Amino acid sequence: MREIMYRDALREALDEEMARSSDVFIIGEGIAERGGSYKVTEGLLAKYGPGRVRDTPIAEAGMIGVGVGAAIAGARPVVEILYIDFAMLGMDMIVNQAAKFRLMTGGSGRVPFVMRTQGGTGGGVAAQHSQSLEALFYHIPGLKVVMPSVPADAKGLLKYALRQDDPVMFLEHKHLYMTKGLVPDGEHIVEFGKADIKRPGKDVTLIAWSNMIPRTLEAADELAKSGIEAEVIDPRTLVPLDKEAILKSVAKTNRAVIVQEAVRRGGVASDIASIIQEEAFYDLDAPIEIVAGLNIPIPFNLELEKASVPQKDDIVAAALRSLHAKPLALAAE
């Protein structure tokens, strides 16, 4: 085990997979010589050459489409989109092309396409550079949606993404690139669809992903001060979703709080809540709590930005509400 940064973990994944297969290549804006705005691709140009590490003009629809076409034709492209906000320009290619090809060809066509991008708030980059748009991709059948929260997952999931055959929206977080964590030495792969218990507990289940994981862990620390043992579950991949792990935890704690940075309306948290209520209703001792972003674009002002997305105290408060709720059977009396 070594302690490395999230961005270094991503680079290791790319490096190892590029070394392993000459079909893997990267295109994006400023990713070659400059190494990308978040320094994920630094050094790869020198190692793999301009054929496999290519800068593109600012033309997101074109470059996403070209990546999808290359994947259909049998290569393994990684398209880096600087901000998830800019992926909106390529939605046709993602939604109508990448996601559909497998079914439309009766299963004979596959699209081993990886779009790496980052989202989320932080640092006052305002409304067009701060969105959490995972629900858009989550909604589209045919796409995998990956949201690593720690370096080990970032590495293991990206390596897995590059070896499987469906289009993957690999969603990083701008605030996580410089965070550190332990990453196993040698080959390290994390399969899709396997949630990770980031902190075990028995009193309440906190479900979160991406940058909400560190914040939720802080909230769990806070709760621990009052003797409350929160279990923190990170699905790591939203599609496929490890619902068994979630249901198992809820069966143990009887309480669920779902935390997402994205706006509340039409979000992934709502869908997870619906799964829990449908499949674990009788395990619940309290209503499911959702802690989510406000239904607004992200403001520039730092204090307002902070007020737009869940903070530690919001998560603690939701957990306490859940714990203090009367069991449903009693409440009815």
Added chain:
Amino acid sequence: MDAQPVKSNAPSRELLEKIFRTAYKIRVFETEGIKLYRQGLVRGYFHPYLGQEGIATGVCAALREGDFIASTHRGHGHCIAWGADIRRMVAELLQKESGYCKGYGGSMHIADITKGNLGANGIVGAGTPLGVGAALANQIKGSDAVTVTFTTDGGSNNGTFLESLNLAAIWNLNFILVIENNGYAVSTRIEESTRDTDLYKRGLAIGVESHQVDGNDPLAVYRLTEEAAATCRAGKGPVLIEAKTYRHMGHHVNDPGKYMPEDRLAYYKARDPVDRARDALVQMSGIDAGEITAIEAEIQGEFEEAVDFAKSSRELTVAEFHEFVAQY
């Protein structure tokens, strides 16, 4: 697809016959396919390629096995010219398990990635970046395969036309973009959708070798594509080709095409690409009329056999569908 390109100016009998057979096969497929549609056997959209056969035919005859194509929503012609099995094509139209996509895709989505056909596309213009992507994949794999995207006058107004052709240009990809300029996007005349109707000039603006050709002349299309493919294989691609043509009917089977002026339609029908392919074969190869009739009958028979095959094929069961869904 397998015919070796002919370098001399006099095309071989083999090539002329291949071109005629392909053009005629598309003509039969579309004419008879429309009948199946009218009988209610084909559902959804059916965009006939009637009148445009010269383009797919000429382009594909100049390519090799191992090359790639990406098509449009009007894709049957490209698929046939690429050598598809018309039995599996008809089966797809009839939603059968033996179809190219097991009935999941239909007319607008027939693809065969095992043979380098990236597929027809329900999204106008979408084939351009996909084709550039295939060209990029081939470059990265060290292959000299050429990828052709067929696009349309409508597709040329989509932003990815410029975005992806520009990528092909800066990366010198083996990519040929063929714009089938048939003068209409549904009922919108080309003059209403662009100020300069010579669409090949758009390539010139970004440093791409660009040409215009009479799309109703299959041999001219063939010759130009052959040169373009050679340019690509010499590492000097991409190349843009604008092929001028006209539809012989409305936008899809149920569109009577009232907006298409009679005289213009007559002008193009007098320059029917299938007739021109036949004339070229007759004039340049000395084939006799009897042989032509035999070829036509053979193709007609092949189509009828394809319909029987499709009709006797089964549809996927819902249980099989659920099995497929479970993989998602």
